[in-house]
Amino acid sequence: MNRPTPLLQVQNLAITLPTRRGPARAVRALDFTLERGQTLGLIGESGSGKSLTALALMGLLPEGAQVSGSIRLQGQELVGLGDAQLCQLRGNRIAMVFQEPMTALNPVHSIGRQVAEPLRLHQGLSAAQARGQAIALLERVGIARAASRFDAYPHQFSGGQRQRITIAMALACGPDLLVADEPTTALDVTLQKQVLELIGELVAERGMALLLISHDLAVIGQTVARTLVMYGGTVVEQGATRDIFDRLAHPYTQGLFAARPRLGQGRMPGLRLPTITGTVPELADLPPGCPFAGRCPHTLDACHAALPEAVHLSPGHLARCIRLNAI
Template sequence: MSAILEVKNLKTKFKTDYGTVSVVDGVDFSIKPGETLGVVGESGCGKSVTSLSVMRLLPSNASNEGSITFQGKELISLPEKQMQQVRGNDIAMIFQEPMTSLNPLHTVGRQIEEAVILHMNISKQEAKERAIKMLNAVGMPRAQEIYGEYPHQLSGGMRQRVMIAMAMACDPKLIIADEPTTALDVTIQAQILDLMRDLKDKTGTSIMLITHDLGVVAEMCDRVIVMYAGQVVEETDVQTLFENPKHPYTMGLIDSIPSFEDEKEYLNTIPGSVPLPYEMPKGCRFAPRCSWAKEICHQHAPELMEIESQHKCRCWLVTKEDAS
């Protein structure tokens, strides 16, 4: 099955006071129709910038190189007017904090309507009916009343449901969800994830799910890419990621998950922090934090290579021979 989205050698650079820095550096991945791809990593690893690059929503001091192909259409060079037709219609985005993404001056119904009218060429009355239908679809109680309410009148979970309703309103082929449950309590998190899964099963929409929560990845994703310091360091299916992780960074992330089975006084942590874009180490970007690092790791940067079928890793300590 051919990919609906294909990203090749994506480089996203920002002009800063320190000069031009690469925040995303040579990222490759693809998403198939109906697939959920998880993008995992700590804050500052380039996950959100990658998603904004796909949507072409970067600030004016940023630029993209490489290729982002959606259904055979190259997005990087697409004129802005045509890109506006892709956004919301073919690719929709659910942002991390709905209170900053929803307009406080307009009712939630009007905000859903705007996207529908812009992309679907239907009347205002039909758009209203569509908006109420979408609010019902995301399990919103009192959809008729909530249609006329403002974002501040809703709880965090309800606002996130409104964001999902907006994203789904034009039947997009791909939804990019950037930490969609971070600001919510665990009960509401579970409801939102169930909702996204149900909508995907019903509509066949592909999802690019950006998160630092490996529990969410285990529950939602088919495949996973692990990002560190602007690069993909591991890519595989979700089962293999948890059963047979290869990159030391991935192992560290998995080891830091709390477990009911192990009675530990302290949680495992990865020492240090993600390097700043203008302070990248010479060799492997994870080497300064890696307890297994050898001299080659500090001197030369490893390539992302396939170590098993559909399993890639960027690490000098892992070879095809090690994997077998």
């Protein structure tokens, strides 16, 4: 019996960027699938390849970037797809909520026009029809008096309201896949909770798949069912979020959790928050083996030789480390 085609299937994805020091392998050997209605998180330090992965899905990689491998949206190959075809998908079947809403919104156009634009472009609605649907979307994401504020500009809204507006834009055409890249970084804790709850409600309502990118372990733990832990452009651990949080199999995952500030810990003389030694290597300096080799306290010479194969720890839970039994 043939298995149904996944909504999103990424296989052996590699992204190489041109730098002054030569080609840099920003993402390598990336594999994952995502079904409609599923939620998946990407987590890791800055420079780990999370945002580049999202931009690859959207066809928005920097000029000169080289992509190999496969990205399939319900069987349609996106790698190598022309700009015209990608434009038909962006904002329609795949949509993205960016980290900083003030740069995602055009300051010289009203917010109503920006939310209505994908409806007119992809669904062929008239101006009046698009306006009506845009107002309904703005109301749904919590913009008060949406009809009277339809012609207002981004600078006339707060940071939390602007992020809600970008969510309305992303959801306008009912995409199959929503990519949210650090959608709460610029917001305070209360607004973070509200925006994440809103995204969760809308994903459940509309049956979309969600790819959430974050460096915040708490956000990932509360929002997504599955998680990929990225470091040095590679997924070092993946599985059900609960399994990863319970076991912390990979040394890098252990280091991330150990470095979390703990509520109520307080300040004690001589007590320092644990840190991961060393720094994230430059993309052009990534080692040929495990990307975490050198920073990892369990490093052996063999760790530098080749990228470790993924080890199955339990159904769906994998980690790339040759020393899992010793850790």
